[in-house]
Amino acid sequence: MKADEMRRKIDELKALADEERPDISEDLSRLASKLQGESLAAGGMRAWDRVQLARHQDRPTTIEYIDMMSDRYIELHGDRSFADDPAMVGGIAEIGGTHFTFIGHQKGRNMKENLHRNYGMAHPEGYRKALRLAKQAEKFGRPVLSIIDTPGAYPGISAEERGIGEAIARNLKEFSVLKTPVIAVIIGEGGSGGALGIGVGDYLIMLENTVYSVISPEGFASILLRDTKKAEQAASLMKMTAYDLKAYGIADEVIPEPEGGAHNDPDLVASRMKERVLAVYGRLRRRRSDVLLKDRAKRLEAYGHVRGG
Amino acid sequence: MPITIREIVQRVIPPKTIRKRHDLALDDRSYVKKKHACPSCSSHIEEDELVRNLYVCPGCGHHFRIEPTERIRILCDDGVFDEVYGDLIPENPIEFPGYEEKVQSAQQKAGAREAVQTGIGRIDGRKVMMALMNFKFLGGSMGSVVGEKIARAMRLAAARSLPMVLFAASGGARMHEGIFSLMQMAKTSQAATLLDEARQPFIVVLTDPTTGGVTASFAMLGDITLAEPGALIGFAGPRVIEGTIKQKLPDGFQRSEFQQEKGFVDAVVPRNELKSTLVFLIDSSRYKR
Numbered sequence: 001m002k003a004d005e006m007r008r009k010i011d012e013l014k015a016l017a018d019e020e021r022p023d024i025s026e027d028l029s030r031l032a033s034k035l036q037g038e039s040l041a042a043g044g045m046r047a048w049d050r051v052q053l054a055r056h057q058d059r060p061t062t063i064e065y066i067d068m069m070s071d072r073y074i075e076l077h078g079d080r081s082f083a084d085d086p087a088m089v090g091g092i093a094e095i096g097g098t099h100f101t102f103i104g105h106q107k108g109r110n111m112k113e114n115l116h117r118n119y120g121m122a123h124p125e126g127y128r129k130a131l132r133l134a135k136q137a138e139k140f141g142r143p144v145l146s147i148i149d150t151p152g153a154y155p156g157i158s159a160e161e162r163g164i165g166e167a168i169a170r171n172l173k174e175f176s177v178l179k180t181p182v183i184a185v186i187i188g189e190g191g192s193g194g195a196l197g198i199g200v201g202d203y204l205i206m207l208e209n210t211v212y213s214v215i216s217p218e219g220f221a222s223i224l225l226r227d228t229k230k231a232e233q234a235a236s237l238m239k240m241t242a243y244d245l246k247a248y249g250i251a252d253e254v255i256p257e258p259e260g261g262a263h264n265d266p267d268l269v270a271s272r273m274k275e276r277v278l279a280v281y282g283r284l285r286r287r288r289s290d291v292l293l294k295d296r297a298k299r300l301e302a303y304g305h306v307r308g309g
Numbered sequence: 310m311p312i313t314i315r316e317i318v319q320r321v322i323p324p325k326t327i328r329k330r331h332d333l334a335l336d337d338r339s340y341v342k343k344k345h346a347c348p349s350c351s352s353h354i355e356e357d358e359l360v361r362n363l364y365v366c367p368g369c370g371h372h373f374r375i376e377p378t379e380r381i382r383i384l385c386d387d388g389v390f391d392e393v394y395g396d397l398i399p400e401n402p403i404e405f406p407g408y409e410e411k412v413q414s415a416q417q418k419a420g421a422r423e424a425v426q427t428g429i430g431r432i433d434g435r436k437v438m439m440a441l442m443n444f445k446f447l448g449g450s451m452g453s454v455v456g457e458k459i460a461r462a463m464r465l466a467a468a469r470s471l472p473m474v475l476f477a478a479s480g481g482a483r484m485h486e487g488i489f490s491l492m493q494m495a496k497t498s499q500a501a502t503l504l505d506e507a508r509q510p511f512i513v514v515l516t517d518p519t520t521g522g523v524t525a526s527f528a529m530l531g532d533i534t535l536a537e538p539g540a541l542i543g544f545a546g547p548r549v550i551e552g553t554i555k556q557k558l559p560d561g562f563q564r565s566e567f568q569q570e571k572g573f574v575d576a577v578v579p580r581n582e583l584k585s586t587l588v589f590l591i592d593s594s595r596y597k598r
Contacts, residue, residue: 153525153544153545155544155545155549155550155553156545156550156553156554157550157554157558157562159544159545160543160544160545160550160562160563161571162571163529163571163572163573164525164544164545165524165525165528165529165543165544165573166524166529166573168494168525168526168544169494169498169524169525169526169527169528169529169530170529170530172494172495172498172499172525172526173498173499173501173502173530176495176498176499176502177499177502192482192491192522193491193494193521193522193525193544196491196492196494196495197525199495200495200498200499212488213487213488213491214482214484214486214487214488214490214491214522215482215484220484223484224484224485237403237405237406238403238487238488239403239487239488240487240488244488245488248402248488248489250488250492296499297499300492300495300496300499301460301496301499301500303453303456303489303492303493303495303496304402304452304453304454304456304457304486304489304492304493304496305399305400305402305453305486305489306397306398306399306400306453306454306457307397307398307399307400308396308397308398309324309325309394309396309397309457
């Protein structure tokens with residue numbers, strides 16, 4: 001769609017939305033963000049620039065967004081069988097009058113915090129804590145808000161010994177049939193299985209300067225391009241930006257960020273996120289749980305491109 | 310949950326099935342070698358001896374990596390296998406340069422259309438849905454086709470009330486398909502829930518090697534998880550971990566026996582006991598009211 005055409009479409013929809021059609025105002029905000037995306041792409045934002053912004057040290061973290069979006073929240077700790085993982089947080093937050101169970105990767109804001117948070121790379125106990133809290137959400141009919149921001153699950157001895165593969169696999173399976181709405185938001189890095197491990201749900205929002213990919217661009221460069229220095233090139237080949245994922249139908253919407261990135265106005269981004277999360281929940285909550293699960297299954301079944309059969 | 314139209318269709322209309330008999334005498338794969346050196350003890354083994362010994366080194370017990378064809382010959386009655394979804398082939402969803410050529414050369418090299426074969430065979434008379442991964446095809450990597458075939462096989466097994474046995478062998482997600490390869494993890498894991506609903510056993514046999522996105526999805530979701538001796542099983546590969554911790558990993562790390570010790574594998578089963586073990590597990594997992 002050309003930019004002019006898109007603006008015309010927006011005007012048309014605005015007229016309709018005035019008659020209080022929430023579904024249309026949603027399309028509207030989507031179109032608007034698409035339009036902004038087009039102009040930014042024209043403004044020369046490269047995939048690699050998005051990667052840099054997604055990883056930016058000053059970017060607001062999960063707990064900071066929860067704090068800004070909620071009237072009150074409490075963090076809940078531990079997986080009940082091994083430990084509490086500081087790289088994965090979770091708890092209950094009251095957002096716009098609704099109690100959400102939140103789970104999310106937690107990065108630090110400086111070296112010391114990052115050592116404590118393991119740079120947002122969770123261990124198996126992190127994923128098991130997330131599942132424990134999600135199950136609790138299901139029991140009380142609380143929606144789940146999953147906030148994704150990780151380079152990936154921790155690739156180390158301790159994680160392997162405690163079954164990081166099994167922990168992620170279990171989450172994928174259990175979240176696919178969790179009888180309560182799950183809304184996921186990528187606020188920074190969506191790194192591979194570590195991101196997907198809390199990323200299966202009914203709706204995926206990506207902030208504008210975020211990425212989601214099967215492997216880091218550095219890993220991709222080293223394995224497929226056989227040159228670690230080609231990460232920049234890899235980032236664009238991989239189609240990993242929010243707008244790529246939106247175009248593929250994997251992300252449902254992109255939330256625009258202020259000039260220069262989310263860290264330039266965290267409150268603005270938090271308020272946009274809050275508004276969108278509540279709007280999406282407003283729609284999901286009306287679905288009966290069997291319908292919710294059927295829709296989620298359809299969504300998962302549709303992933304991928306095959307020929308024949 | 311109410312029955313969907315697709316489920317009815319799956320019950321009534323069978324998918325296109327191609328019956329093939331996997332017979333050693335009919336094997337025309339030119340790349341199959343006649344003499345083998347054991348990767349573990351380097352002793353030389355003649356092809357017939359290796360075949361007789363189920364591709365296990367008679368000297369040291371090393372389990373050779375084998376392909377779906379060998380697996381079917383070893384396990385299925387008369388080597389007969391009714392393949393389903395065999396006509397699915399990949400697209401190039403992120404338009405990765407050179408992917409089509411890569412797939413074509415893998416197809417020639419492995420003599421298979423994709424990295425997994427799905428179909429129905431009989432193990433000692435028991436009808437079983439099987440999925441057999443092929444490490445020779447782009448490292449057994451999971452792209453859209455692998456995910457789709459495994460998910461469909463699970464759905465068909467659930468609809469037809471068949472137990473499912475899956476042989477895992479994979480380096481992980483197929484990066485050439487970008488985000489779509491990652492999403493296969495979610496798709497296959499969701500499909501595994503259908504076997505729960507249908508109360509059909511999902512038995513996973515981990516073979517060398519099973520790593521990455523496959524380990525972090527369906528390969529770890531079996532009701533029962535078996536492993537062949539000495540197989541490398543993990544999420545992050547050893548080289549990645551060594552890169553993280555900047556030191557060499559201890560011997561036996563991430564091997565089948567290690568995974569059993571850590572609690573992630575039910576039993577390490579040598580290849581010559583696999584058939585009888587599967588039969589026992591299938592027979593003991595029929596739902597009794």
